[in-house]
Each structure stands twice: as C-alpha cells, then as structure tokens.
Amino acid sequence: MTATWPPRYDPTWLPPRDAEHWAPDLECAKPTDREAVILAKLTAQVRYAWERSPFYRRRWEAAGVSPTTLKTLADLHRFPVVQKADLRAAQAAHPPFGDYLCIEPAEVARIHGTSGTTGRPTVFGVGRADWERIGEAHARILWGAGLRPGDTVLIASFFSLYLGSWGALKGCERLRATAFPFGAGLSGQTLMAVQWARELAPTAFYGTPSYALHFAETARREGIDPRAFGIRTLFFSGEPGAGIPATKRLIETTFGGACIDMGSMAEMTPWMTNAECRHRTGMHLWQDLVYTEVCHPETWRPVPYGEEGTPVYTHLERTSQPMIRLVSGDLARWTDEPCPCGRTYPRLPHGLQGRIDDMFIVRGENIYPSAIEDTLRAIDGFGGEFRVIVSRREAMDELLVRAEHAADVGDVAARARLAQTMKERLRARLGVTPIVELLPEGTLPRSEFKARRIVDDRDLYQKGTQHA
Ligand SMILES: [Zn+2]
Numbered sequence: 001m002t003a004t005w006p007p008r009y010d011p012t013w014l015p016p017r018d019a020e021h022w023a024p025d026l027e028c029a030k031p032t033d034r035e036a037v038i039l040a041k042l043t044a045q046v047r048y049a050w051e052r053s054p055f056y057r058r059r060w061e062a063a064g065v066s067p068t069t070l071k072t073l074a075d076l077h078r079f080p081v082v083q084k085a086d087l088r089a090a091q092a093a094h095p096p097f098g099d100y101l102c103i104e105p106a107e108v109a110r111i112h113g114t115s116g117t118t119g120r121p122t123v124f125g126v127g128r129a130d131w132e133r134i135g136e137a138h139a140r141i142l143w144g145a146g147l148r149p150g151d152t153v154l155i156a157s158f159f160s161l162y163l164g165s166w167g168a169l170k171g172c173e174r175l176r177a178t179a180f181p182f183g184a185g186l187s188g189q190t191l192m193a194v195q196w197a198r199e200l201a202p203t204a205f206y207g208t209p210s211y212a213l214h215f216a217e218t219a220r221r222e223g224i225d226p227r228a229f230g231i232r233t234l235f236f237s238g239e240p241g242a243g244i245p246a247t248k249r250l251i252e253t254t255f256g257g258a259c260i261d262m263g264s265m266a267e268m269t270p271w272m273t274n275a276e277c278r279h280r281t282g283m284h285l286w287q288d289l290v291y292t293e294v295c296h297p298e299t300w301r302p303v304p305y306g307e308e309g310t311p312v313y314t315h316l317e318r319t320s321q322p323m324i325r326l327v328s329g330d331l332a333r334w335t336d337e338p339c340p341c342g343r344t345y346p347r348l349p350h351g352l353q354g355r356i357d358d359m360f361i362v363r364g365e366n367i368y369p370s371a372i373e374d375t376l377r378a379i380d381g382f383g384g385e386f387r388v389i390v391s392r393r394e395a396m397d398e399l400l401v402r403a404e405h406a407a408d409v410g411d412v413a414a415r416a417r418l419a420q421t422m423k424e425r426l427r428a429r430l431g432v433t434p435i436v437e438l439l440p441e442g443t444l445p446r447s448e449f450k451a452r453r454i455v456d457d458r459d460l461y462q463k464g465t466q467h468a
Pocket residue numbers: 276277278279280281284339340341342343
C-alpha cells in the first residue's frame with residue numbers, strides 16, 4: 001500500500017486472461033494483513049471527511065469522536081451511523097448535494113439520484129476521479145464473476161438517474177468488454193432486446209432477476225429458447241432474487257449461464273462491492289474497496305461471523321460524497337468460511353435476505369418475502385408470479401398467497417394437488433399456514449424493475465375498526 005490517498009490506478013492495466021484474480025495480493029491476503037491496508041485507507045478517508053464536510057464534523061463532535069479515535073478497525077463502531085433520512089435532511093438544508101459534498105460542485109462529473117418514493121429525492125454528485133475509481137472497482141469484481149475482454153454484455157436495465165446500469169456499463173468498459181447498453185422500460189423494448197440479442201449474441205447479461213425472467217418469457221413467445229442466446233454470465237443487482245436459491249436455479253436453467261448476485265446501495269457505488277465470484281457461494285464483501293460491517297440494528301456494533309444483522313457501509317476511496325457508516329437496512333448473515341476461489345473476504349452466504357423493514361410478522365412469526373418466493377419457485381407447476389396479501393379477520397392475521405399455476409397444470413384435480421403442495425411447503429418454511437389461491441399463468445403483471453409483491457392490509461383494517 002502506497003501512502004497515496006485517494007489511490008490512483010493505471011487505467012490500461014489488465015491481468016492475464018487466465019488469472020482468477022484482478023488483485024490477488026488484496027483479494028487473497030491473510031485478513032489481518034489486508035486489515036492494515038484497510039485501516040490506512042479508512043484513516044485517510046475519515047480525516048478527509050472531517051476536514052471537508054460540516055455534516056460529518058458536526059455529527060462526530062457530538063459523538064465525541066475524531067480521526068484520532070481510529071486506532072484500529074474495531075474503533076469504527078464508535079462513529080455514529082448515517083441513515084438515509086440524515087442525507088435527505090442534509091440536502092434539504094444545503095441543496096442540492098448536502099453538506100457532505102467534499103468537492104467543488106464544478107468537479108461533479110455525474111448527477112444521479114433516487115426517485116424518493118416518500119418525500120424528497122436524494123441527489124448523488126459523483127466526482128470525476130471517483131467515477132474512474134468506480135470503473136476500476138467494478139472491472140475488478142466483474143473479473144471475479146468470470147467476465148473477460150471480448151465478452152459482449154447486454155445491459156438490460158433503465159438508463160436514467162438509476163446508477164445500477166451506469167455502474168455496470170463503466171465496469172464493462174474498464175474491463176475492455178464490449179458493452180451493449182440496450183436499456184429497458186420503454187413500451188415494446190423487451191421484444192426489441194430479444195430480437196437484438198438474437199443477432200448480437202451477447203455472452204453476458206445485466207439487469208434485475210425479475211426482468212431477466214420477463215426477457216426469457218418474451219423470447220419463448222417468439223419461439224426462441226433463451227439458452228440459444230449463448231449467455232454464459234448473468235449478473236444482477238436491484239433485487240435480492242439472484243441470491244435466492246430457487247430463483248438462481250431457475251435463471252441458470254433458463255439461460256444455461258451462471259447467475260451472479262451483486263449489489264449494495266446506490267449511495268455506495270461501486271455497488272458491486274457486495275458480489276459473488278464465479279463459484280457463487282454468496283456475495284463476497286470486497287473489504288478493501290468498501291468496508292462493510294454487518295451490525296446489530298440497535299447497537300450498531302458488528303455481530304460475530306455466523307450471525308445476522310444489517311450491513312453498514314463505509315467508503316475507502318471517495319472524494320465527492322463519502323459515506324461513512326451508511327445503514328443499509330438490509331438483512332444478511334455473514335461468514336468468514338473459505339470460498340473455492342481463494343478470496344479471503346467475508347461472505348453473505350444467503351445474500352441480502354430482505355429488508356429489515358420488509359419483514360412482516362404474521363401470528364408472531366417473522367416472515368420475509370424472499371422466503372415465500374424461494375419456496376414457490378422450487379415447486380413444479382408454479383406459474384412464475386405471485387402476490388401476498390396480509391389481512392386481519394376477527395383479530396387473527398391471515399396470510400393469503402395468490403400464486404400462478406403453470407399452463408400445463410390442466411385439470412381441476414391437478415390444481416388442487418398443486419395448491420395443497422404450496423400450502424404445505426409454505427407452512428413448513430414460514431411456520432404459518434397460508435391460504436393459497438391459484439391463478440392461471442400470465443394473470444399477474446410482470447415487473448420490469450423491482451417486483452412489489454406484498455400488500456399488508458392490517459393497518460387499514462385496524463384504523464377502520466379502532467374504538468376509543
Ligand atoms: Zn469466491
């Protein structure tokens with residue numbers, strides 16, 4: 001590790017084609033050796049934010065910490081966490097970028113943002129040098145996923161303020177792959193993407209898992225077996241599906257390629273620093289690029305390996321809007337068990353298992369939408385889409401699962417057996433007996449982006465029936 005911070009990377013360098021790793025000295029290092037590198041980067045990052053950002057200086061002074069607090073990596077937990085609401089408030093008070101922008105506004109190379117489903121959107125200002133480092137990080141991680149120069153990557157996701165598509169594009173370009181940034185979201189665009197893919201024969205695909213499945217259904221309607229495209233690698237972000245075993249298997253059998261789960265948060269871009277390698281053992285945490293602690297959601301201290309918590313992310317080479325201990329709100333278990341790739345990073349063996357706030361409680365059981373999806377996708381005869389409605393009748397929670405049956409589940413008796421199987425497997429997995437209603441395949445709208453499948457009606461019901 002040189003003393004230079006932020007690091008400067010040679011934009012022309014590439015590993016030998018048959019190399020497994022882009023930076024083996026970091027990726028396969030003894031964790032304690034790598035921690036020294038991380039601590040040096042973290043110290044420089046924290047000092048930089050302290051000097052340049054009133055946002056961090058104010059919060060850290062209030063918590064009684066400063067750059068000198070950081071003597072080991074374990075001291076990081078003493079720094080207060082940042083919630084997305086804190087960022088929105090800082091941008092409301094100091095528009096448009098908030099008082100955590102640490103460069104001159106004229107140095108911002110790209111403006112992105114989140115649409116802000118509730119209240120104010122969040123604005124991202126990404127500096128020029130940061131954008132190049134994002135490309136470097138993404139190329140390194142895509143290399144680990146198995147991409148190589150000469151791959152043609154179909155990027156089938158929105159090109160808008162959404163950072164996912166642009167980050168994938170930047171990484172592909174740095175890796176010297178052939179980018180095919182097709183986009184998504186326009187009327188008729190999926191059919192066009194299928195037609196173009198037939199001509200251009202992409203070897204890799206980026207999008208969301210639900211969109212990949214929609215793309216495959218569209219191809220089949222055109223008489224094309226999705227395996228015929230010759231796509232070897234599919235990498236995903238924006239939804240947890242690629243980390244859900246049954247969805248992963250479905251994508252892999254549908255396309256005949258490897259399904260690689262990736263993604264942290266747009267604020268954190270390089271968002272691929274949660275990413276599986278080509279062995280697909282769960283997402284590695286690429287700790288020397290973004291330092292991730294899986295924390296208890298009340299104490300904000302890291303939980304031991306093997307336990308569940310929420311990822312808290314810290315940039316290590318960011319000059320524009322550095323995030324230092326940004327809370328994700330996702331749910332994950334982490335482990336330090338080895339991976340066949342030889343990387344010594346910790347891993348999230350089950351990926352991001354949902355949102356801490358997506359979890360809903362039915363009759364005392366914690367239920368994650370991803371568990372329902374995983375269970376249904378593993379059942380033969382499931383038609384591909386579902387919705388969940390949680391309601392309350394006479395003070396009892398009720399879990400209604402509306403699931404599609406495949407077109408070939410023809411007769412009434414077969415459908416009754418299918419509904420019974422779904423009910424039994426869901427009960428075994430969730431600990432709650434659901435009501436299962438079957439619908440013909442294709443009834444429910446497919447999502448081109450993040451699938452929203454849960455409706456919780458209990459709040460309405462409670463408000464409507466409360467008595468003084
Ligand atoms: Zn690995």
